[in-house]
Amino acid sequence: MEIKYRNKEIETMSREELAKVQLAGLKETVKYALRTPFYKERLRNVGIESPEDLKTLADIKKIPFTTKNDLRDGFPEGFLAVPKSEVVRLHASSGTTGIPTVIYHNQHDIDRWTELVARAVSLIGATNEDILQNMMTYGLFTGGLALHYGGERLGMMVVPTSSGNTRRQFSFLRDFKATVVHATPSYMLHMYSKIEEEGFKLSDFHIKKVIAGAEPYSADIAKKIENLYGVDVYNNYGLSEMNGPGVAIECVYKNGMHVSEDAFYLEIIDPETDQEVEDGVPGEVVLSILCRQATPLLRYRTHDLSRVIPGQCECGRTFRRLERIKGRTDDMLIINGVNVFPSQIEEILMRMPEVGTNYLIVVDKNGALDQVTVKTEINSEVFSDDARDLNALKARIRDRMKATIFISPNVELHQSNSLPVAEGKAKRVIDNRKI
Numbered sequence: 001m002e003i004k005y006r007n008k009e010i011e012t013m014s015r016e017e018l019a020k021v022q023l024a025g026l027k028e029t030v031k032y033a034l035r036t037p038f039y040k041e042r043l044r045n046v047g048i049e050s051p052e053d054l055k056t057l058a059d060i061k062k063i064p065f066t067t068k069n070d071l072r073d074g075f076p077e078g079f080l081a082v083p084k085s086e087v088v089r090l091h092a093s094s095g096t097t098g099i100p101t102v103i104y105h106n107q108h109d110i111d112r113w114t115e116l117v118a119r120a121v122s123l124i125g126a127t128n129e130d131i132l133q134n135m136m137t138y139g140l141f142t143g144g145l146a147l148h149y150g151g152e153r154l155g156m157m158v159v160p161t162s163s164g165n166t167r168r169q170f171s172f173l174r175d176f177k178a179t180v181v182h183a184t185p186s187y188m189l190h191m192y193s194k195i196e197e198e199g200f201k202l203s204d205f206h207i208k209k210v211i212a213g214a215e216p217y218s219a220d221i222a223k224k225i226e227n228l229y230g231v232d233v234y235n236n237y238g239l240s241e242m243n244g245p246g247v248a249i250e251c252v253y254k255n256g257m258h259v260s261e262d263a264f265y266l267e268i269i270d271p272e273t274d275q276e277v278e279d280g281v282p283g284e285v286v287l288s289i290l291c292r293q294a295t296p297l298l299r300y301r302t303h304d305l306s307r308v309i310p311g312q313c314e315c316g317r318t319f320r321r322l323e324r325i326k327g328r329t330d331d332m333l334i335i336n337g338v339n340v341f342p343s344q345i346e347e348i349l350m351r352m353p354e355v356g357t358n359y360l361i362v363v364d365k366n367g368a369l370d371q372v373t374v375k376t377e378i379n380s381e382v383f384s385d386d387a388r389d390l391n392a393l394k395a396r397i398r399d400r401m402k403a404t405i406f407i408s409p410n411v412e413l414h415q416s417n418s419l420p421v422a423e424g425k426a427k428r429v430i431d432n433r434k435i
């Protein structure tokens with residue numbers, strides 16, 4: 001297979017060369033980190049007063065991990081390393097009722113990110129001859145804008161349909177002949193089930209490649225999408241703390257996601273002992289960003305579970321490959337690509353005076369899409385009320401969740417003391433989806 005590199009020198013450099021690039025990037029990141037209120041203190045506590053205090057890459061281990069809670073504590077400007085006037089964009093975590101996490105970018109950061117995404121798209125073998133229909137949400141969520149700019153940088157025509165409106169997606173696919181689609185795997189499956197219903201045929205479309213990510217999915221699901229549409233599916237991994245898409249993507253060999261190691265320092269750790277594990281051993285992905293000035297982040301705990309696939313990829317690239325994400329170490333749920341913590345659902349429920357104390361969140365697959373059912377107990381006075389009032393309460397709960405955490409659950413109201421009570425730790429979530 002002929003491999004078209006975007007930048008062969010970088011993509012195929014030796015691990016020794018890469019280590020030099022990474023050390024320089026790490027020093028640069030530490031330089032900016034020392035300008036933030038958060039890291040100034042953190043780094044000084046471990047004796048890092050200047051970038052020169054990092055002599056080798058191994059010195060990164062002196063730096064404590066950074067967590068999502070740190071980001072929340074630092075909200076809104078604790079991690080900002082450049083003057084506000086220099087910032088050109090921010091992205092904030094998808095839907096939080098309380099404190100969101102925010103990542104600021106200056107023009108340098110956007111340029112580096114855009115180039116990373118252009119390179120990511122070229123890894124799947126796409127070129128400026130391709131047309132990209134970008135079905136990921138444009139906005140605070142990173143997926144839409146990242147592929148938009150990255151696709152343009154590669155010279156593709158980008159069709160910015162954003163997410164939803166399946167019928168319009170179909171007509172745009174037919175009329176503008178997208179050859180590459182960026183979507184969540186669940187949306188790809190959902191779309192398939194609607195083709196006929198919406199009056200289209202598979203032969204109306206010209207899709208060859210699908211960039212699928214933002215949520216965990218199995219190899220079987222990837223195969224299923226490939227077989228249904230007759231396309232190749234490429235797994236794409238990113239998180240807003242590390243810009244978003246552009247962190248890791250599969251190449252044409254579809255055997256693990258090459259991490260952009262010139263821009264991210266990857267560690268896999270044992271989440272119990274916090275010690276780094278060898279390549280091949282599963283653990284939690286920890287990432288440091290080496291290409292961003294406005295919001296430096298060092299040793300960020302992603303909570304994502306994976307492992308490095310040992311050995312060299314046939315494509316010739318030297319960047320290591322991450323295996324498909326196997327799950328998470330925390331309780332974050334990903335509902336049709338949107339991140340939701342059970343605590344956010346709880347917070348909404350508990351702010352409603354009608355709601356009792358016990359609740360249960362059930363997640364199922366409804367066709368290809370994820371469906372959340374929130375079962376909640378309500379106070380006995382309310383329960384005896386008119387059915388119309390109960391329906392109005394259900395609608396209010398659903399609307400509030402839709403507005404603040406972007407999910408539309410089925411809501412079931414239950415009498416006090418009717419939902420199961422656990423003997424030990426409360427079990428609040430039943431996730432019936434299988435990865």
Ligand code: ADP
Binds near residue numbers: 237
């Ligand atoms: P994104 O815009 O990539 O969804 P978020 O910050 O909203 O960024 O969510 C990031 C999380 O989404 C990751 O930590 C991971 O749990 C999940 N995720 C993103 N891409 C993938 C993927 N390809 N496979 C599995 N999980 C993914």
Ligand code: ZN
Binds near residue numbers: 315
């Ligand atoms: Zn490869």
